[in-house]
Amino acid sequence: MAIDRDSVLNAAVGVLSRQPNAAMDEIARAAGVSRATLHRLFPGRDALVREVGALALRRFAQALDDARIDEGDAVAAVRRLVDAVIPLSQLCAFLTGESKLYEDTGINEAWDRLDARVRALFLRGQQEGAFRIELPAAWLSEAFLDLVAGVGWAVQDGRLAPRDSAHALAELFLGGATRRPAP
Amino acid sequence: MAIDRDSVLNAAVGVLSRQPNAAMDEIARAAGVSRATLHRLFPGRDALVREVGALALRRFAQALDDARIDEGDAVAAVRRLVDAVIPLSQLCAFLTGESKLYEDTGINEAWDRLDARVRALFLRGQQEGAFRIELPAAWLSEAFLDLVAGVGWAVQDGRLAPRDSAHALAELFLGGATRRPAP
């Protein structure tokens, strides 16, 4: 039976989100395969990283679709987005680390497209009067994604319980992003 | 005249916060010195990174002192902390990236001590009734530092205006961390 590519990719995410410059040797060991097999599955390290990045971005885009962020109340949309994105927080941590490391045009463009979709959600929320207009939508998007990555790191290192993470992220972020009911 | 070590360190921060695994060659070029001089100033790459890390941690600790986070109203203390830490956001971005790359015991311990001080501030705020108790103080600290690093990256890449950064950080974070005046 051919070794499961997805399991290898998942193991690679686990290693690379902690150590973005991990060697193929470590990735192979973490995936439970030999270095030779890892090279048989992926043409090289760059290809592996790109594939992990593409996987992460695909799942992220799927999460945005699943959360239906263009529909209904913006605050509710953000809550759906949080729930959809929390399982991907480790992937998000990988992507934030990776985007600092490499200059892969494809990954960066896809990341920008995702960021634009999130930004549009916050812009819509501002236009609806739900989100504070004195905070730039770009900053809200940036901060949201930073916090998702932060959740990924915190959960990975055991500093945050996974079952608390969605609530912690949603409450902290929405508390800061939404307009106060009464000054 | 001996080349200014500090200017080299600052240049190193600029490069390493973007590319944590940048080569000595790139760091030297960014600092405007030759690779030979860089090696004359610092015994090696590890020493350089450690020194940059130590500098960042010292400045961070100094910022905590300057902000007098143990005194007075917790919310006001956080605002002072934001103002003191914003100029160091790039250093914070470096530290976050670096801690994922290396396992330098000294840096990690010092980072944990800083994190504990910040955590104590939020814990105090919760005990005073200013901060929401349903969010773990550890998460507040984690999120705060993630956002500071995020500010560093966003400013560095031109996605956030430096003069807006303190306000953006303080308002978003405090909005999420403080208890709502009335439900």
Add this chain to the structure above:
DNA sequence: CCCATCTGAGACACAACTGTCTCATCAGTG
């Protein structure tokens, strides 16, 4: 049982980075 296929272990050359060296050049000083 035999065979096809896949996997793991190891060897190998190649590339990149590091750390050290030498030497020429340049600036400041007496």
Add this chain to the structure above:
DNA sequence: CACTGATGAGACAGTTGTGTCTCAGATGGG
């Protein structure tokens, strides 16, 4: 002007990771 000290450029070996290869062993189907 001569001299001292620091710097830049380049060469060099050593180390580490990569990519490819071969070969032996395991696994599963016919």
